[in-house]
Amino acid sequence: MRRYGKHTDEDDVRVRPNRRGNRPRSNIRPKHEDATEGMVLTVDRGRLHVLVEDRTIIAMKARELGRKGVVVGDRVAVVGDLSGDKDTLARIVRVEERSSVLRRTADDDDPYERVVVANADQLAIVTALADPEPRPRLIDRCLVAAFDAGLEPLLVLTKSDLASAKDLLETYEPLGVPYVVTSREQLADGEAADRVREQLADRTTVFVGHSGVGKTTLVNALVPADRKRATGRVNAVTGRGRHTTTSALALPLPDDKGWLIDTPGVRSFGLHHVDPSRVIHAFPDLEPGTEGCPRACSHDERDCALDQWVADGHAEPARLYSLRRLLATRERREGD
Numbered sequence: 559m560r561r562y563g564k565h566t567d568e569d570d571v572r573v574r575p576n577r578r579g580n581r582p583r584s585n586i587r588p589k590h591e592d593a594t595e596g597m598v599l600t601v602d603r604g605r606l607h608v609l610v611e612d613r614t615i616i617a618m619k620a621r622e623l624g625r626k627g628v629v630v631g632d633r634v635a636v637v638g639d640l641s642g643d644k645d646t647l648a649r650i651v652r653v654e655e656r657s658s659v660l661r662r663t664a665d666d667d668d669p670y671e672r673v674v675v676a677n678a679d680q681l682a683i684v685t686a687l688a689d690p691e692p693r694p695r696l697i698d699r700c701l702v703a704a705f706d707a708g709l710e711p712l713l714v715l716t717k718s719d720l721a722s723a724k725d726l727l728e729t730y731e732p733l734g735v736p737y738v739v740t741s742r743e744q745l746a747d748g749e750a751a752d753r754v755r756e757q758l759a760d761r762t763t764v765f766v767g768h769s770g771v772g773k774t775t776l777v778n779a780l781v782p783a784d785r786k787r788a789t790g791r792v793n794a795v796t797g798r799g800r801h802t803t804t805s806a807l808a809l810p811l812p813d814d815k816g817w818l819i820d821t822p823g824v825r826s827f828g829l830h831h832v833d834p835s836r837v838i839h840a841f842p843d844l845e846p847g848t849e850g851c852p853r854a855c856s857h858d859e860r861d862c863a864l865d866q867w868v869a870d871g872h873a874e875p876a877r878l879y880s881l882r883r884l885l886a887t888r889e890r891r892e893g894d
């Protein structure tokens with residue numbers, strides 16, 4: 559996995575603090591020993607909302623960070639006015655090394671990849687069983703993005719009162735993806751929220767889903783309003799119904815049992831950036847079999863060693879079929 563966000567301060571440890579005006583003309587940067595740690599909750603019109611201790615402050619990226627992006631989920635160091643009072647603006651001077659990076663490209667033709675969320679460990683793919691119909695292609699694409707990023711996927715199926723989950727679950731059974739099936743009634747009475755929360759405990763979970771699947775209802779059931787208020791300004795953002803930016807939004811789960819990161823509804827999940835070898839890494843039963851593959855094997859060609867690997871009984875044929883379906887989803891356009 560590629561890692562970004564390696565901070566530059568380690569090289570500066572032996573630099574003695576310089577008095578103002580006596581600063582050497584080099585790229586040695588101040589260490590910001592007095593900086594406070596925080597977590598980025600959302601980005602709203604270019605301003606970052608950062609949770610510092612028990613309050614949310616507004617911050618901007620310090621110039622010294624250059625073009626480095628700061629995204630939701632980032633652990634950051636902030637300096638300046640940390641009161642969180644109206645019209646105050648703190649500065650983010652450092653982004654800590656990320657444990658994971660969830661990316662997407664706006665479109666498959668678009669070589670520009672965007673980091674969506676940092677430091678998550680799970681991707682919850684919310685899909686309605688009917689109204690709207692499930693879109694297995696989109697689910698596959700989300701799975702590929704999760705495997706690429708090293709996140710564990712979770713299927714959250716809604717509206718089971720309208721259609722059975724059986725067929726969909728059969729499709730994903732070989733992948734061993736954990737799932738929760740919920741009906742609208744179970745969502746209304748809180749029973750579904752309890753079961754979903756069990757899957758989220760002590761983790762940071764990104765929620766994705768296209769519009770109409772009931773993601774917002776689910777998120778509201780999982781994160782009570784008082785928890786949203788606990789993060790201060792975030793409530794102000796969502797409370798106005800103004801959270802229409804393209805940014806994700808991190809919300810704390812009750813009893814500090816992890817984080818839920820809501821994302822705007824997705825219509826597609828561009829996979830231009832995906833490296834097949836990182837996807838195969840999520841298939842430990844198949845990965846060793848690729849050693850016999852030709853160079854730059856697509857794993858769906860005549861000389862691919864995985865067929866023999868499966869024929870020799872090292873892995874289930876359904877696993878190879880699923881892997882190939884996922885890898886192929888990179889090649890196909892959305893909706894094909």
Ligand code: ZN
Binds near residue numbers: 863
């Ligand atoms: Zn191969």
